[in-house]
Structures are given as structure tokens and as C-alpha cells.
Amino acid sequence: MLSVGVGIVGVILWIGLDPILVHYDRPLIGRNPFQLYPAVYAWWLFGIRLMGIAVVVPIMEELFWRGFLMRWLIKEDFTSVPLGAYQPLSFWIATACFAAEHGPEWPLGVVVGVLYGVWFVRTKSLGNIMLAHGVTNLLLALYCLIANDWHFLSIVARTPSHQ
Numbered sequence: 546m547l548s549v550g551v552g553i554v555g556v557i558l559w560i561g562l563d564p565i566l567v568h569y570d571r572p573l574i575g576r577n578p579f580q581l582y583p584a585v586y587a588w589w590l591f592g593i594r595l596m597g598i599a600v601v602v603p604i605m606e607e608l609f610w611r612g613f614l615m616r617w618l619i620k621e622d623f624t625s626v627p628l629g630a631y632q633p634l635s636f637w638i639a640t641a642c643f644a645a646e647h648g649p650e651w652p653l654g655v656v657v658g659v660l661y662g663v664w665f666v667r668t669k670s671l672g673n674i675m676l677a678h679g680v681t682n683l684l685l686a687l688y689c690l691i692a693n694d695w696h697f698l699s700i701v702a703r704t705p706s707h708q
Contacts (some may be wrong), residue, residue: 548673551664552680557655559681559697560688562653577695578690594698595686605677606643610658611665611674629669636662650697657681 578587579596616623618635640662644654665674689695 548616548664548668548676549680550675551660551677553684555660555681556688558656558660558682559653560687562656563650563697570588576698577693586661590660591686596681598686598698601677603675603682606646607661607665607671607678609707610639610643611662613660613664614669616644627669629666631666636666 578590581587582590612628613623615632615635615638616626618638619626619630619632637658640655640658643658643661646650647654661674661678664677665671668674685697689698
């Protein structure tokens with residue numbers, strides 16, 4: 546159950562730090578399915594997106610970033626490295642790569658990536674970190690739905706306001 550708490554902390558950090566770390570000068574277009582499609586299709590599309598963001602993404606990302614890369618950076622025969630093994634360089638490179646894949650939201654990716662990385666090192670469990678990541682993503686998608694704030698689920702390129 547602590548992994549659920551870590552996931553809740555992750556979404557609080559992601560949403561809470563967004564206005565401080567990442568500022569955008571234009572609204573995002575085209576990601577709110579309820580503005581693009583009739584309600585029945587929008588709910589169906591949102592459900593598919595929810596399954597992807599809350600189940601598929603956490604499994605695939607954590608298998609790669611922490612299950613593979615973090616251990617491979619310690620030793621090429623990564624399967625001989627125990628799950629959750631800590632070595633500073635591998636921890637920070639995996640965290641930086643995780644953050645970089647989040648594009649303009651990379652500062653948020655660093656903060657939440659450190660949270661997930663520390664939890665992985667502490668629990669030595671991919672299942673726990675996948676659960677935490679899944680909870681963060683599920684709650685983030687539900688926030689987008691409830692708050693009608695879809696920028697977190699957008700893949701549209703954004704321009705920082707300071708440029």
C-alpha cells in the first residue's frame with residue numbers, strides 16, 4: 546500500500562510543481578476528446594488512453610528505465626545486478642533519461658523520477674515502482690478529466706513562455 550502513497554505523492558508533485566517549473570504561452574489544441582468527438586466515442590477513447598497511461602506506460606517505462614538501464618549501467622550483464630541496486634551514476638543517468646522523455650515537462654520528470662528511483666532502491670521491486678507510477682498516471686488522467694485541463698495528456702509541441 547505504500548506504493549499507492551508514493552504514486553499519490555508523485556501526482557501531487559507533478560500537478561503542484563507544473564505552474565512553477567513549466568509555463569506555456571499558448572493553449573494546447575486537440576487533446577480533449579470531449580471537444581473533438583461525440584460523448585460515446587470520447588468516453589471510449591478516454592478509457593483506452595486511461596488504460597495506456599495507467600497500465601501500459603508504467604510497466605514499459607519501469608521495465609526499461611529501472612529494470613534494465615539502471616542495472617545495465619552498473620554492469621553489462623544487467624541480470625546479474627539485483628533489482629534496486631544503487632550506484633549514483635546509474636541512478637542519475639536513468640533519472641535524467643526518464644525526465645528527458647517527458648519533453649518540455651522534463652523538470653517534473655526529474656522530481657518524480659527521483660521519487661520513483663528512491664522507491665525502487667528502497668523496495669527492490671519493479672512491481673512496487675510500476676504500481677506507484679501507475680497510480681500517479683491514473684490520478685493525473687483523472688485530474689485532466691475532472692479539471693478539464695488536458696495539457697498533461699497532450700503530445701502537441703508547446704512553447705515555453707520565456708522564449
